[in-house]
Amino acid sequence: MPWSPHHPPHLYLDNTWYIVTSATYQKLPLLRPEGCKNLVAHQIRALVIEFDLRLIAWVILDNHYHLLVKSSFGTAIPRFFARLHGRTSFDLNKCADTPGRRVWHNYWDTCIRSQTDFWTRFNYIHHNPIKHGYISQLEDWPFSSYQYYLKNKGKDWLQDAFRQYPVIDFTDQEDDF
Numbered sequence: 001m002p003w004s005p006h007h008p009p010h011l012y013l014d015n016t017w018y019i020v021t022s023a024t025y026q027k028l029p030l031l032r033p034e035g036c037k038n039l040v041a042h043q044i045r046a047l048v049i050e051f052d053l054r055l056i057a058w059v060i061l062d063n064h065y066h067l068l069v070k071s072s073f074g075t076a077i078p079r080f081f082a083r084l085h086g087r088t089s090f091d092l093n094k095c096a097d098t099p100g101r102r103v104w105h106n107y108w109d110t111c112i113r114s115q116t117d118f119w120t121r122f123n124y125i126h127h128n129p130i131k132h133g134y135i136s137q138l139e140d141w142p143f144s145s146y147q148y149y150l151k152n153k154g155k156d157w158l159q160d161a162f163r164q165y166p167v168i169d170f171t172d173q174e175d176d177f
Contacts, residue, residue: 010109012074017056017112019121020067022081025102029062036092037143040065043087051080057125059144061132066125068118081107119165126158127167 024030031037037060044067048055053076057068071077089103112118126149129141138146138158149158 010078011111012077013111014074015070015072016074017068017070017118018077018109019112019125020069020077020081020107020109021064022085022107023064023105025105027063027105030092030096030103031060031065032062033096035095037061039091039095040088041143043084043091047080047084047087050083051076053080055145057122057145059125059128059141059146061128061134061143066128068112068122068125077109116165119161120168123162123165123167124169127162131167131169 031040040060041058044055044058044065047053048069052072054070055067056070057066059066069077071080085104085107089101092103093099093101112121126138126144126146129135129144130138135141139150146158
């Protein structure tokens with residue numbers, strides 16, 4: 001089967017960290033309306049517990065999200081995203097009174113290969129709202145795990161992480177996330 005950036009192959013490994021990105025269908029801002037990002041965040045939190053995943057970093061924007069997640073069993077990853085996208089599609093469509101509308105395009109996952117890779121992507125996730133022009137200060141974005149780390153680790157810890165592992169843009173030019 002030929003490789004396509006819009007239908008990437010997935011490598012599911014046990015006990016592995018992944019950065020995962022998922023976009024809304026046609027990159028429409030389907031998560032912009034009031035309450036939509038909270039709905040997705042709520043489902044992510046519930047399903048992380050249900051699937052026994054470890055979620056370290058997350059961010060939700062108007063047309064995509066990023067997660068830094070680990071699973072003991074790689075086979076849980078596709079089941080987690082199938083359930084997440086199924087539930088959120090139903091709920092988002094119910095809120096918008098658009099039954100059957102396609103909400104999610106696909107998801108892209110990358111295995112984390114090193115400590116530098118891990119922390120650089122951790123920072124990339126938190127920096128994403130600035131990258132896309134939503135905010136100018138990270139503490140102003142409520143739909144990410146940045147607030148958790150700010151409260152529990154402090155600003156100095158976060159600034160040190162950004163100094164040691166500067167943000168790199170990992171996205172494909174053509175996908176423009």
